[in-house]
Amino acid sequence: MATLQEQFGDIDIYLFDQILRGNISPGMKIFDAGCGFGRNIVYLLREGYEVFGADPDPKAIDAVRQLAPHVRSDNFRVESIEANSFPDAFADVVICSAVLHFARDDDHFRSMLRGAWRTQKPGGIFFSRLASTIGAEHLVKHLSGRRYRMADGTERYLADEHLLMQWTADLGAHLVDPIKTTVVQNLRSMTTWILRKP
Secondary structure, three states: OOOHHHHHOOOOHHHHHHHHOOOOOOOOEEEEEOOOOOOOOHHHHHOOOEEEEEEOOHHHHHHHHHHOOOOOHHHEEEOOOOOOOOOOOOEEEEEEEOOHHHOOOHHHHHHHHHHHHOOEEEEEEEEEEEEEOOOOHHHEEEEEOOEEEEOOOOEEEOEOHHHHHHHHHHOOOEEOOOOEEEEEOOOEEEEEEEEEOO
């Protein structure tokens, strides 16, 4: 019998919550935009979901292809989110977890978000988790624009509630859940932003 680790990998608990609640269900096409080494797709691959991914790191994509030797290698591509070559409106679920805070500036954030969003089918779910200033204003040092140094020493592009709600409106989207934020003790703040495309 498989252990929980073997079954689910290191899946984000908030993504797992969407599966438990039926918002992500068998038969859906999944696009992991910025898939990294595939931590969020272990369970989805095991359960036979049709999974696709893009990441600019060739080592990450090699690792994901090894996780899924039965899947066409072209499902996983070495490319940026903003310039990914997947078709418009092909995915039921787009996962963009721990990715958008790597934006260099507002323009880069916009292009990353739009690159992922265009792959989303109408009625589909966009799952994003990103670093933010929400609840952690005292833990960050402003550098310029939306660039901050966080208490853990890393520099990130940090969203806030106003920005996320503005983008929700600009995309014509609806929140699947209220914006939820976890403040990691004295280090950083991570926000879950889940949208449904009209």
